[in-house]
Amino acid sequence: MDGATPSWLEEGSGSAPAAEATTTDLPPPVAAPAVETPAPSAAAPARAPAVQTDNVAATILGAAGTRANASAEAEAAAQAAADEKDLPRVILFMRVLNMAAAILLVTTSILMLVQIPHISVWVSAIYASFGGILVCCLETQLKFVRTIIAMNFGFLFNSVYRFLFYCLMASVTWSYKNLLGYITAITLACVAVFNTFVLCRYPAYRKMREKVAAEEDQRIQAKINQQVRKQAIGQMGWGKS
Numbered sequence: 001m002d003g004a005t006p007s008w009l010e011e012g013s014g015s016a017p018a019a020e021a022t023t024t025d026l027p028p029p030v031a032a033p034a035v036e037t038p039a040p041s042a043a044a045p046a047r048a049p050a051v052q053t054d055n056v057a058a059t060i061l062g063a064a065g066t067r068a069n070a071s072a073e074a075e076a077a078a079q080a081a082a083d084e085k086d087l088p089r090v091i092l093f094m095r096v097l098n099m100a101a102a103i104l105l106v107t108t109s110i111l112m113l114v115q116i117p118h119i120s121v122w123v124s125a126i127y128a129s130f131g132g133i134l135v136c137c138l139e140t141q142l143k144f145v146r147t148i149i150a151m152n153f154g155f156l157f158n159s160v161y162r163f164l165f166y167c168l169m170a171s172v173t174w175s176y177k178n179l180l181g182y183i184t185a186i187t188l189a190c191v192a193v194f195n196t197f198v199l200c201r202y203p204a205y206r207k208m209r210e211k212v213a214a215e216e217d218q219r220i221q222a223k224i225n226q227q228v229r230k231q232a233i234g235q236m237g238w239g240k241s
Contacts, residue, residue, distance in 0.1 A: 087202055094198055099139045101191045105132035108184045112176050128172045147219050159199050166192035
């Protein structure tokens, strides 16, 4: 075997067996697996119903809100109509109540004056008597009386100051230290609270009071202008003479 020539190197021999083996033993080429790309059009139809659902929900909520607002406005209009219907009766009752409280205040104070109490109580009773008379004159609703009161006791046309005035009169009558004084004090306190409640409960009455107050201001201004005019004319006549 050492000096022999391989048979495949001899003339006329075919191709090398290794080459044939290599050629014949190679495995067939393996094709790469195809990668599937998701189609974008498949997800688009799935989102469309969600958008449509949101639009429907928004429409339903908007319609519900509109109906709620309409019902609230209808209830407010009905409440305003009912308040306007009851307002004259409430105002009349309030005026009668204020008049009764003022008369009770004057009566209690005069009875205390007759007893000739201590000087401090006596002065307080006189003050309370004039306060009750002032309220009585105001509740008569006479224009010339209202104008005089508005010019000199304008605090009675303010709801807060009038409430404080009633509380002051109640404290004065409480200081009488008798049964009638206690009853008068409690009555005045209740009337003050009721007046405040009416102003808060009935906005139409508050607007009416503001309108009346504006008219009183115009009337007062006209009277002041008239007095100023008279004084100016009088001074001019005095200067000429």
